[in-house]
Amino acid sequence: MAEMTTDLxxxxxxxxxxxxxxxxxxxxxxxxxxxxxxxxxxxxxxxFLHVLSDEAISAARAVDSRRAGGEALGPLAGVPLAxxxxxxxxxxxxxxxxxxxxxxxxxxxSTVVERLRAADVIxxxxxxxxxxxxxxxxxxxxxxxTRNPWDLERIPGGSGGGSSASIAAFEAxxxxxxxxxxxxxxxxxxxxxxxxxxxxxxVSRYGLVALASSLDQxxxxxxxxxxxxxxxxxxxxxDPRDSTSIAAPVPDVVGAAERGDVRxxxxxxxxxxxxxxxxxxxxxxFAEAVDILTSLGAEVVEVSCPNFEYALAAYYLxxxxxxxxxxxxxxxMRYGLRDGDDGQRSVEEVMAxxxxxxxxxxxxxxxxxxxxxxxxGYYDAYYGQAQKVRTLITRDFAAAFEKADxxxxxxxxxxxxxxGEKIDDPLAxxxxxxxxxxxxxxxxxxxxxxxxxxPEDGLPVGLQVMAxxxxxxxxxxxxxxxxxxxxxxxxxxxxxxxxxx
Amino acid sequence: MxxxxxxxxxxxxxxxxxxLSADELDHYAGQLDVILQSVARVSEVAAEDIPPxxxxxxxxxxxxxxxxxxxxxxxxxxxxxxxxxxxxFRVPRILDEE
Numbered sequence: 001m002a003e004m005t006t007d008l009x010x011x012x013x014x015x016x017x018x019x020x021x022x023x024x025x026x027x028x029x030x031x032x033x034x035x036x037x038x039x040x041x042x043x044x045x046x047x048f049l050h051v052l053s054d055e056a057i058s059a060a061r062a063v064d065s066r067r068a069g070g071e072a073l074g075p076l077a078g079v080p081l082a083x084x085x086x087x088x089x090x091x092x093x094x095x096x097x098x099x100x101x102x103x104x105x106x107x108x109x110s111t112v113v114e115r116l117r118a119a120d121v122i123x124x125x126x127x128x129x130x131x132x133x134x135x136x137x138x139x140x141x142x143x144x145x146t147r148n149p150w151d152l153e154r155i156p157g158g159s160g161g162g163s164s165a166s167i168a169a170f171e172a173x174x175x176x177x178x179x180x181x182x183x184x185x186x187x188x189x190x191x192x193x194x195x196x197x198x199x200x201x202x203v204s205r206y207g208l209v210a211l212a213s214s215l216d217q218x219x220x221x222x223x224x225x226x227x228x229x230x231x232x233x234x235x236x237x238x239d240p241r242d243s244t245s246i247a248a249p250v251p252d253v254v255g256a257a258e259r260g261d262v263r264x265x266x267x268x269x270x271x272x273x274x275x276x277x278x279x280x281x282x283x284x285x286f287a288e289a290v291d292i293l294t295s296l297g298a299e300v301v302e303v304s305c306p307n308f309e310y311a312l313a314a315y316y317l318x319x320x321x322x323x324x325x326x327x328x329x330x331x332x333m334r335y336g337l338r339d340g341d342d343g344q345r346s347v348e349e350v351m352a353x354x355x356x357x358x359x360x361x362x363x364x365x366x367x368x369x370x371x372x373x374x375x376x377g378y379y380d381a382y383y384g385q386a387q388k389v390r391t392l393i394t395r396d397f398a399a400a401f402e403k404a405d406x407x408x409x410x411x412x413x414x415x416x417x418x419x420g421e422k423i424d425d426p427l428a429x430x431x432x433x434x435x436x437x438x439x440x441x442x443x444x445x446x447x448x449x450x451x452x453x454x455p456e457d458g459l460p461v462g463l464q465v466m467a468x469x470x471x472x473x474x475x476x477x478x479x480x481x482x483x484x485x486x487x488x489x490x491x492x493x494x495x496x497x498x499x500x501x
Numbered sequence: 502m503x504x505x506x507x508x509x510x511x512x513x514x515x516x517x518x519x520x521l522s523a524d525e526l527d528h529y530a531g532q533l534d535v536i537l538q539s540v541a542r543v544s545e546v547a548a549e550d551i552p553p554x555x556x557x558x559x560x561x562x563x564x565x566x567x568x569x570x571x572x573x574x575x576x577x578x579x580x581x582x583x584x585x586x587x588x589x590f591r592v593p594r595i596l597d598e599e
Binding site: 032093104105106107108126199201214217239243244246307311313314315317324328331332334336337338341346347348349350351352353355356359360364365367368369371373374375381382384385386387388389390391392396413426427440441442443469 | 502505509510513514515516517518519520521522524529532533535536537539540541542543544545546548551552553554555556557558559563565573574578580581582583584590592593594595596597
């Protein structure tokens with residue numbers, strides 16, 4: 001235990017939780033260690049927009065005293081966590097990375113936060129993100145970019161770059177992300193961490209500030225597959241306050257992570273997600289991981305999903321359409337920024353000035369694309385057609401899952417790119433999510449986990465596992481088996497190879 | 502082929518309540534044109550007989566008991582308002598001066 005107390009921040013959540021349960025260390029010690037780490041490195045990384053130092057310490061003390069009183073606590077009690085700034089937490093600033101919500105303190109808890117509190121998880125603070133989750137690099141935050149702990153000149157992925165960077169920089173063992181087109185999985189891939197997008201409807205969206213309501217899903221970010229499973233189990237499950245929440249038991253993700261077995265499992269390689277357009281080192285590490293899965297007893301087959309070719313185009317019609325209507329609520333009347341209200345201007349003028357001042361470039365671009373796609377005369381050709389393509393993509397998945405129990409692909413076509421490289425080239429930026437988007441359109445569950453460093457740049461590569469809706473447990477079966485084999489080979493988790501900050 | 506002109510972008514901005522500057526209109530006109538031409542690829546798919554999907558997991562008729570629940574306290578709402586007067590939201594005029 002001497003080793004652990006000197007390096008609490010490098011321990012997985014499961015190890016910390018066990019040490020706390022056995023009385024070897026207190027939640028206050030663990031929480032303080034992480035707050036100190038944040039104070040030490042966050043100036044460089046900028047993962048956090050708001051740190052809850054005092055609140056976290058009091059919450060940790062409360063957990064410690066209840067434990068001392070003999071109360072039986074949950075499997076993550078006392079473990080610290082970083083929360084993406086798109087989920088409301090009562091009385092705590094929630095900006096969504098936007099100026100339009102600067103200073104706003106929500107009057108209620110999201111269901112995710114409510115469940116984290118019920119699980120006695122200690123919330124350390126709110127993490128940076130692309131404004132309203134629109135982006136793949138966290139450069140579109142109004143509060144400045146987050147940096148990748150592997151190379152501070154590079155992006156940590158997006159939109160949940162603050163969450164991925166916080167766990168990669170050992171500022172928190174766990175984080176919450178949200179994934180609309182890859183915003184949990186792509187940041188996990190480029191930071192050498194694990195991220196899971198649960199089945200759509202698996203985790204309540206109540207209190208999640210909506211980007212695209214038919215695509216958004218909150219999920220766990222962690223450094224190990226088991227930690228992700230423990231967090232997944234803590235936040236998932238039916239919630240009557242979200243009418244799209246699935247009223248069925250949560251798949252046994254923790255049990256699957258414990259088993260970690262792919263023997264006899266049919267794993268489908270998606271022909272369309274790979275090859276041309278994918279960085280050499282990404283393809284190489286992916287192919288090696290496929291060999292490992294085969295050697296572990298999986299049956300690897302190739303599957304074809306021909307309509308995936310159109311997923312990106314469909315997504316960039318459906319998402320902006322939903323976003324343009326969701327973001328209409330930011331009108332400067334009831335909460336958030338109001339600009340230009342001089343007592344003379346009309347409400348319409350004040351709204352237009354407020355939105356002009358409060359939204360960043362990418363948000364404006366997507367609002368206008370969505371407004372265009374929904375306008376009369378274009379609706380059938382754009383939004384209507386995109387919804388039909390969505391059906392075809394769902395059918396492609398259904399056909400593929402006839403032949404395979406899970407599907408796999410590289411998570412992202414490249415490793416982390418340099419900050420500034422794609423900031424004013426929207427199409428280049430959109431291509432980062434080419435392999436993650438089909439899952440959101442169909443509502444499936446998917447995970448990204450690290451499978452090595454690309455030889456050409458020494459940066460992390462992620463592998464994506466995709467499962468049918470409500471078969472989230474299969475992600476953990478595959479993820480845990482592959483992770484164990486890789487750790488066996490490397491002697492440690494990939495994240496241990498990240499340079500010291 | 503151009504999918505969208507500068508004048509159309511100006512119209513869209515007005516519909517979306519965005520008071521864009523002249524520079525922004527120039528910049529976005531080019532970018533939106535490129536994006537729209539790219540997403541127009543969805544029209545290459547033959548999908549006449551395909552039903553649209555609006556939601557990935559179809560859920561219909563979700564009911565709950567009609568039980569009254571407390572709303573937010575007025576003072577809590579006031580704290581988040583950009584302008585508050587006489588216990589109400591203060592908003593700009595909604596009609597033109599005539």
